[in-house]
Amino acid sequence: YSFCTLLEMETVRHDINCLQDARIDIRWKGLQRVQKNFDGLEDEEEKTVYASELIKPLLKMFDDKRDRHRENAAIMVKDILKCLQYECMEWVLPVVVARLANEPAVEQAEPVRLELVEVLVSCLQAFPHDIAKRGFLDYFAAVLKVCVKDADPDMKIACCDCITHLCNAVRENTKMVAIDIAKAMKPNLRVKQWKVRMASIKAFGLLVKNGATDIIYDFRDEPNAMLTTKAFLKALACDRSESVRQATLDVVADWMMETTDRIDMHRHFVPIVLLAMTDDIEPVREKARQIILGLAAFYEMDNEDNSINLESRRVTLKDIQWYADDNYPDMTMPIKSSFAGTDLSDRPPLGARLVIAEVYHVNAKHELQCCRTFIPSVLEDIVALEWTISNSNVNRRTAAIRTLIMTLWFIEGNALQYMQGILDALYKVLRDDDVHIKNEAYFCLALLGKLHNPGNYIPLLLTKSAAGDLEVREQAADQDEVEYREIRRRTLTIFSTTANTTKINILIAFKYLLMGSAELTEEQACVITQAVTSSDVVDIEAPEQLLALASLIDVFQDLLLKFKLIKPYKDVAQEGYETEETPLDFYLFFTLLDMQTCVDVKVVAESQKVLTKLNNILSGTDIGLYMKHFLRSIEDIKNVPLPVLTMLIQHGGPMLQKYTTNIIDIFLSYLHNVRYDVDARGQLKYLTTLNDFVLELTKLDVVIPAKQIEQILLVIIVPNGRWHVGGAAHLFRKASLGCLSALLVQNIVPNTLWEPEADLDTEEGKKEAEEGKELLTSVVDTWKNALDSDDSELRAVVVKMSPYTIRLPMRTQEAVEGMKELMLRLDDSNDVVRIITANTLNVIFTDLLEGRLTKDAAQAFTTSRVSEWASTLLLHMDDTNVELKEAACGCLQKVREVNSEVVTNLAKQVRDKHMTTRYIDKLIG
Numbered sequence: 001y002s003f004c005t006l007l008e009m010e011t012v013r014h015d016i017n018c019l020q021d022a023r024i025d026i027r028w029k030g031l032q033r034v035q036k037n038f039d040g041l042e043d044e045e046e047k048t049v050y051a052s053e054l055i056k057p058l059l060k061m062f063d064d065k066r067d068r069h070r071e072n073a074a075i076m077v078k079d080i081l082k083c084l085q086y087e088c089m090e091w092v093l094p095v096v097v098a099r100l101a102n103e104p105a106v107e108q109a110e111p112v113r114l115e116l117v118e119v120l121v122s123c124l125q126a127f128p129h130d131i132a133k134r135g136f137l138d139y140f141a142a143v144l145k146v147c148v149k150d151a152d153p154d155m156k157i158a159c160c161d162c163i164t165h166l167c168n169a170v171r172e173n174t175k176m177v178a179i180d181i182a183k184a185m186k187p188n189l190r191v192k193q194w195k196v197r198m199a200s201i202k203a204f205g206l207l208v209k210n211g212a213t214d215i216i217y218d219f220r221d222e223p224n225a226m227l228t229t230k231a232f233l234k235a236l237a238c239d240r241s242e243s244v245r246q247a248t249l250d251v252v253a254d255w256m257m258e259t260t261d262r263i264d265m266h267r268h269f270v271p272i273v274l275l276a277m278t279d280d281i282e283p284v285r286e287k288a289r290q291i292i293l294g295l296a297a298f299y300e301m302d303n304e305d306n307s308i309n310l311e312s313r314r315v316t317l318k319d320i321q322w323y324a325d326d327n328y329p330d331m332t333m334p335i336k337s338s339f340a341g342t343d344l345s346d347r348p349p350l351g352a353r354l355v356i357a358e359v360y361h362v363n364a365k366h367e368l369q370c371c372r373t374f375i376p377s378v379l380e381d382i383v384a385l386e387w388t389i390s391n392s393n394v395n396r397r398t399a400a401i402r403t404l405i406m407t408l409w410f411i412e413g414n415a416l417q418y419m420q421g422i423l424d425a426l427y428k429v430l431r432d433d434d435v436h437i438k439n440e441a442y443f444c445l446a447l448l449g450k451l452h453n454p455g456n457y458i459p460l461l462l463t464k465s466a467a468g469d470l471e472v473r474e475q476a477a478d479q480d481e482v483e484y485r486e487i488r489r490r491t492l493t494i495f496s497t498t499a500n501t502t503k504i505n506i507l508i509a510f511k512y513l514l515m516g517s518a519e520l521t522e523e524q525a526c527v528i529t530q531a532v533t534s535s536d537v538v539d540i541e542a543p544e545q546l547l548a549l550a551s552l553i554d555v556f557q558d559l560l561l562k563f564k565l566i567k568p569y570k571d572v573a574q575e576g577y578e579t580e581e582t583p584l585d586f587y588l589f590f591t592l593l594d595m596q597t598c599v600d601v602k603v604v605a606e607s608q609k610v611l612t613k614l615n616n617i618l619s620g621t622d623i624g625l626y627m628k629h630f631l632r633s634i635e636d637i638k639n640v641p642l643p644v645l646t647m648l649i650q651h652g653g654p655m656l657q658k659y660t661t662n663i664i665d666i667f668l669s670y671l672h673n674v675r676y677d678v679d680a681r682g683q684l685k686y687l688t689t690l691n692d693f694v695l696e697l698t699k700l701d702v703v704i705p706a707k708q709i710e711q712i713l714l715v716i717i718v719p720n721g722r723w724h725v726g727g728a729a730h731l732f733r734k735a736s737l738g739c740l741s742a743l744l745v746q747n748i749v750p751n752t753l754w755e756p757e758a759d760l761d762t763e764e765g766k767k768e769a770e771e772g773k774e775l776l777t778s779v780v781d782t783w784k785n786a787l788d789s790d791d792s793e794l795r796a797v798v799v800k801m802s803p804y805t806i807r808l809p810m811r812t813q814e815a816v817e818g819m820k821e822l823m824l825r826l827d828d829s830n831d832v833v834r835i836i837t838a839n840t841l842n843v844i845f846t847d848l849l850e851g852r853l854t855k856d857a858a859q860a861f862t863t864s865r866v867s868e869w870a871s872t873l874l875l876h877m878d879d880t881n882v883e884l885k886e887a888a889c890g891c892l893q894k895v896r897e898v899n900s901e902v903v904t905n906l907a908k909q910v911r912d913k914h915m916t917t918r919y920i921d922k923l924i925g
Contacts (some may be wrong), residue, residue, distance in 0.1 A: 019057045023067060031061070032071055038080065051080035055088055059095045062116075067109040074115035078122045086130040089123055093139035101142040103149075110152045117147055117158040121165055128169035140166055141177035148185040152195045159185070160199035167206040175211025182212035188233040190390050194241035197391065201236055201244065205251030209259055216268060226386065230268055237272040238392040238399050242281050249276055249284065253291045256300060266295065267373035270356055274406040275399055278339040285340065296351030303354075329450050329518040337443040338436050339402055340354040341774060344447070346408055357411035371411055375418050377405050379425040397429070401440040405447060412451050420460050422448070427505035442512045449516030454524045459508055462531040500542045506681045507537070507548035511555050525565045528556065543600035550595065550606040553588055557614050560584060568618050569628055585618055586629050593633070596643035623651040630655035637666045642685050649693055649700075657702050663693070664708045677730040684728075687716065687735040694742040706750050709743065713753075713775060717743075721782040723789075734794050737786055739795055740779070744804035754809050780805065780814050787821040792830040799825055799836050803843040807852055815853075815860035819844075823869055824878050831884065838876070838887030841869075845894035847875050867902045870895050874906055878914045889919040896923060 015037065016031025034054060041047045052074070061073035077092065096116050099107040107113050120140060124131065131137055140162070148159045163181060185207075188200040208216060217226040236248040242612060252269040256262050273295075276288035331345040356370050381400030388394050404422070408415050416423065418491070422444075429441050448457065510532075514520075533539065539545055560566040566585045595607040615625050630652050634640055645666060649656060656663070670686045690712075697704065703801050704712075720736040724730075743749050754776045756768040783805045786798040802822055806815060822844075825837040847853050848861055870892060877888040896903035907923040914920050 001379070003519065008399055010596070016053060016057050019061055024069075027061075027064065027069055028066075031069060031076070034058075034074070035076055038076070044083070045082075047083045051083040052088075054080060055084065056091060059091055060312050062095050062099055062107075067112055070107070070109065070112045071115055074112060074119055078115065078119050080124045081119070083682060084126075086127040086134060089127060089130070089139075092119065092123065093136055097139050097142050101146050103146055105146065105150075110150075113147070113150065114152070114155055114158055117143070117162055118157065119418045121158075121162050124162070124165040124169045128165075130474055131166070132170040132173035137170060137177055141181060142398060144181050145184040147182070148188060153191070153196045156188055156191070156196045157199045160188075160196075160203035164201040164206060167203075167210045174207070176205045176562065178210050178212035179214055182207040182215045186215070186229065186232060189236060192391065194239070194244055194391070197236065197239065198241065198244045198247045201233075201247050201251055205254055205895060209249075209254060213259070213261055213820040216265075234274060234275075234399065235270065235389050235392060238389050238394040240391060240393045242284060245276065245279065245281075246287060249287050249291060253287075253294070257294055258293070262298075263302075269369045270295075271374045271403045271407075273376060274410070275357075275403045277406050277876070278402040280340050282340075292352050292355075293349070295355045299355040300351045304360055309922060310646070331450060332517045333443065333450070335439070335442055335512075336882050337405070344409055353410050353412065355406065357414040371407055371414070371418075374420065375404075375407065378407070379421055380500065382425045383428045392413070395434075397434070397437055398440065401429070401437065401444060403438065405444050408444065408447050408451065415448065416456050419448070419452075419457060423457070423460060426509060427502065430505045430508045433828055442508075445509050446516035449513040450518060454517055454520055454528075457513055458524060458527055461506055461513075462527060480755050500539070500545055503537065503539075503542075504545050504548045507532075507545065507552050509549070514552070514554050514559055517559060520559055520563045521564065522565055525560060525563075525584060531589050532556070533587045535615055538591055538593075538594055540597045542597055543603050545608055546595050546598055546600070546603045549594070550603070550610050553592065554613065555612045557585070557588055557610075557617065561617055566618065568620070569624065582632065585614065585625070586632055588614060589625050589629050590633055590644065593644040593647050596647065597641050611760065615904045624766070626651035627653050627655045631659060631662075633665060634659065634662045637662065637669045640666050642682070642689060645686075646689055649689075649696075656700055660702050660704060661708065664704060664712065667693075668708075668711055668715055671720075674732060676724055676726050676732070680728055680732070684731055684735065687732060687739070690716070691735055691739040691742060694739055694746070694748070698746055698747060704748060706753055709749055709780050710753055710775065712739070712743075713749075713779060718778045721786065723785065731793065733786070733789075734791065734797070737782070737794060737801075738797055741801035741804075744801055747804075749880035751809070759851065776808060777814070778812060780808065780810050780818065784814075784818050784821055786827065787818075792828075792833055795825065795828065795830070795833050796821050796836055798811055799833060799840050802840050803847060806844055806857055807847060807854070808857075809854045810857055812856045812859045815857040816865070819860060819865070819869070823872055826872060826888075831881055834876070834879075835881070835884050835887050838873070842887070842891040842894050845891065845898055849894065849897055861898065863899060863902060866895060866899050868905065870899075870906055874910050874920075877919050878910075878916070885916070889922060892923055 015033045016912060018026050019034065020032065021027050038047065038050055038054070041050060042455050058073045058077050058080075062070055067644045077564065081088065081092070096119055097649075099105065100113060100116055105113060107116065111614050118346050120143060123136075124140075131140070144159055144163060144166075147155060148163075150156060150159070163185070167178075182204060185200060185204060188196060189204065191197060191200070216229050219225065219230060222228050225231060233248060235245055239245050239248070249272070252265075256269055259265065273288050273291050276284055277292070279285050279288070289597055328347050333344065382404065383398050384396050384400075387396040389399065401732050408422075426441050427446060429437050432438050432441075435586050438901065510528075512526075532549060537545070537549055557566070566583065589611070592607045592611040596604050598604060598607075611625075612622050619628065626648055630648060633648055645663070649663065652659075667686060667690045671683055671690070674680055674683050717736045719742045720732040721740065723733065754772045756765075756772050758773060783801070786794060787802075789795050789798070799822065802818070806818060810818075822837060822841065826834055828834050828837065848858060873888050873892050873895065877885055877892065879885055879888070892903060892907075903923060907920050911917055911920045911924070
C-alpha cells in the first residue's frame with residue numbers, strides 16, 4: 001500500500017481488527033485511532049486507499065451494541081464516502097436500509113438514526129449522477145418512506161433535506177418513487193414544530209414538481225375532506241409562522257408556473273394565493289401579489305392571438321385593453337374589514353382578473369375555469385362546523401370568507417353566476433357569535449353591492465312566488481267563521497314562506513348590499529319598497545326581524561335621497577302631492593309607524609330614531625311628515641294600526657282638526673261589535689286611545705260632529721258600558737264609561753242630540769225625537785247601572801260624572817232613581833268613593849241653586865226627598881273620617897240654601913247625638 005511509509009501495515013490491520021473486538025473500550029479506542037489516522041492523511045490517494053479498507057468494518061459497526069459506537073461509525077462513513085467510488089453504495093445502502101427501513105426501525109437511538117440519514121445525504125452529494133442510473137433509487141425510497149414518519153423533529157427535517165437532495169440529484173427520475181414518499185410525508189405538514197412544517201412543505205413541493213402530481217388529486221378518493229392535500233395546504237397558508245406561509249406560497253407558485261400541469265393547478269391553489277393577499281405581514285402579501293401578476297402574465301401569453309385574419313381571430317386580451325370601456329366604481333367601502341388586505345381602490349390588471357374569473361383557453365385544448373371550481377368549497381368552509389385549523393391563529397371560516405372577498409374583488413361582475421350560492425352561505429353567518437366573521441360577511445356583502453347593479457341581486461332576494469298575487473282575508477269580528485272580509489292584496493315574495501331567522505338574515509344582507517350600491521333606478525326602488533313594507537316582513541311579533549328592517553330602511557332612505565328618488569318637501573302643511581302616485585317615502589313612513597306596535601322597547605326606539613331621521617331629511621323638522629302624509633295614512637280606515645293612529649293624533653297639528661271625521665271613523669270601525677270571548681286586547685287599546693283623544697279635544701281645538709258623537713254613544717259606549725260576564729268585558733266597561741265621562745265633563749255632547757230641532761208634525765221629526773229620547777235613556781241607564789259596580793275605580797269615575805249626567809234633559813223619575821243610587825254611595829266600602837260622592841252631591845245642589853238642571857230633573861228635589869237626603873248627609877257628617885265630615889258639611893250647607901228650614905230642624909234634632917258638634921253648629925248658626 002502506498003501509505004505504508006506513514007503507518008505500518010500491521011498497525012492498520014490492528015486498528016481495523018479492534019473495531020470488531022468483543023471488548024467495548026477496545027472498540028472505542030480503535031474507532032478513535034481510525035478517525036485520527038484518517039484525519040491526519042493529506043494525500044487524496046492515500047485517503048481513498050484507507051477509506052476502502054475502513055468502509056466495510058465501519059458498516060459492520062452499525063450493528064454495535066453501544067449507541068456511541070454506532071453514531072461515530074456513521075459519522076466516519078459519512079466522511080469517507082467522498083473518497084470512494086459509487087460502488088461503495090452497494091454496501092452502504094443495504095446496511096442503512098436494514099437499520100432504518102423497517103417499522104419499527106432496527107436502530108433505536110435517535111442520534112444514530114439521524115446520522116444514518118445524513119449518510120444517505122452524503123451519498124447523494126458524492127454520487128448524484130449514479131443514483132438512478134445504477135439502480136440505487138429504491139434504497140432511498142425505502143428508507144425515506146419510513147423515516148419521514150419518525151417522531152423526532154430533527155429526523156423529519158433531515159429526511160426533508162435528504163428528499164431535497166434526492167430530487168435535485170435525480171430530477172425527472174424521482175417520478176418512480178415520488179408519489180410513495182409524498183404520501184408518507186404528507187402528515188408532516190401538520191406537525192407542531194414550525195421548522196418541520198417549513199422543511200416538509202419545501203420537500204413536498206419538490207416531490208410534486210418531480211412526479212407526485214397525483215397526490216394533489218387525492219380528494220377524489222379521500223372520504224374525509226380535511227385529510228386531503230388541498231386541505232393541508234390551506235392550513236399551511238394560515239399557519240401562525242410567517243416562514244411557513246412564505247414557503248407555502250413559494251411552493252404553490254412553483255406548481256402553478258413551472259410544472260407541466262400548471263394550468264390545472266390554478267383552480268386548486270389560487271385560493272391560497274388570494275388568502276395570502278389578506279395576510280397581516282406585508283412581505284407575505286407582496287409575495288402573493290407577485291404570484292398573481294406572474295399568473296396574469298402567463299395568461300396573457302397563453303391567450304395571445306396575433307393572426308391577421310380578423311374573421312377567424314377571436315377577441316383577445318389586447319383588444320379588451322385597447323378598446324373596451326372601463327368603468328370602475330368608487331371603492332370607498334362603507335364599513336372596514338378586520339384584515340390588512342390590499343387597497344381595493346387599486347383595480348387588479350385585466351390579466352389578473354381574467355385568470356381567476358374566465359375560462360382558461362390554451363390552443364383551444366384546455367378549458368378550465370378557475371373560480372367555478374373553488375368557490376363551492378370556499379362557501380362550504382364559510383359555514384363549516386369543524387372550523388378550527390391546526391397550528392393557526394385563523395379559523396377555517398375566517399380564512400374562507402377572506403378568500404371569498406378577494407375572489408369577488410378580482411372577478412367583479414362575473415360573480416353574478418355564483419350570487420345565489422354566495423348569498424345562501426352568507427345568510428348563515430350574518431348573526432354569528434364570532435364578531436370577526438360577522439364583520440367580514442358585512443364587508444363581503446358591501447363589496448358585492450359595489451360591483452353589481454341592484455338589478456342583479458334584487459331578483460334573488462325578492463323572488464316572486466309562483467302563486468303570484470294572493471288575496472289575504474281575515475275573519476270578520478262580528479260574523480261566523482265561514483264569512484270573511486278582504487283586507488288587502490299583496491305579492492308573495494321570498495319573505496312569504498321563509499322562517500323568521502332567514503328573513504332576518506335576508507334583511508341584513510339586503511342592507512349591506514344597498515350600502516355599497518353605486519346606482520339605483522326608480523323601478524328597482526319601487527320593488528324594494530314594496531317588499532320591505534309588506535306584511536310578510538313587518539311582523540310585529542318578531543322584534544329581531546323588525547330591528548333588522550329598521551336598520552335596512554335607514555340605509556335605504558339615504559340611498560333614495562342620494563339618487564333623488566325622494567325629495568324634500570317645500571311645504572309639509574300643504575295638502576296634495578306633485579304627482580298622483582303615492583311617494584315612496586310614504587310607505588317607509590307608514591311602516592316605521594306600524595313598527596311601533598311592537599312591545600319590544602328596542603324596536604320602538606330604533607324605529608322612532610329612523611322615522612325622526614326621515615322627517616328631518618324630507619321636512620326639516622321632527623314631525624313634518626305626520627302632516628304631509630296624514631290623509632294617506634288614514635285613508636284605509638280598516639287598516640290603521642294603533643301606534644300609527646296615536647302618532648298621527650300626537651303630531652297631526654292642523655291636519656287633526658281637518659280630518660277629525662276620518663279619525664272617529666277609524667275608532668268606530670275597530671270598536672264595532674266587540675266580542676269578549678276572543679282576544680280583544682287590540683280593540684281595548686283602541687278604546688283607551690279614544691278615551692285619551694276625547695280628553696285632549698279641548699287642547700287640540702278639535703270639534704267632533706254631533707252625528708259622530710251619537711255613533712260613539714250608540715256603537716261604543718252604550719254597548720260596552722253595560723255589564724257583561726268576564727274580565728275582558730269589565731275592562732271595556734271601565735274604558736267606555738271613562739270615555740262617556742270625558743264627553744260629558746268637557747260638555748262636548750250637544751243638547752240637540754237628546755232634543756233634536758225637528759218638526760214634530762212630520763213622521764221624520766217624530767222619529768228623530770224618539771231616537772233622541774231612546775239615546776238619552778240608554779246613556780242614563782248606563783250611568784245608573786254602573787254606580788253599584790264591584791270595581792271601586794269604576795264607581796269613582798261614575799260618581800264624578802254624576803253632576804254632568806243629572807244636567808241632561810232626563811225625566812223626573814230617572815233623576816230620582818239616579819239620586820237614590822248616588823246617595824247609596826255614601827255607604828260605600830271605599831272611603832275615597834264616599835268622599836267623592838259627598839263632593840259630587842255638593843256640585844249637584846249647586847247646579848240646582850244656579851238653575852243648571854232641567855225642569856224635569858229639578859222636580860226630583862221635593863221637600864220630602866231633600867229631607868231624606870239631608871238626614872243621610874247628617875248621619876255621615878258624624879263619621880270618623882274627617883275629610884268625609886267636611887265634605888258632608890259642605891254639601892249640607894248647599895242643601896240648606898235649597899231648603900233651610902228642613903236642614904236646620906234636622907240638625908237641631910240630631911245635635912245631641914253627634915260626637916262633634918262643631919259641624920252641626922255651622923248648619924244651625
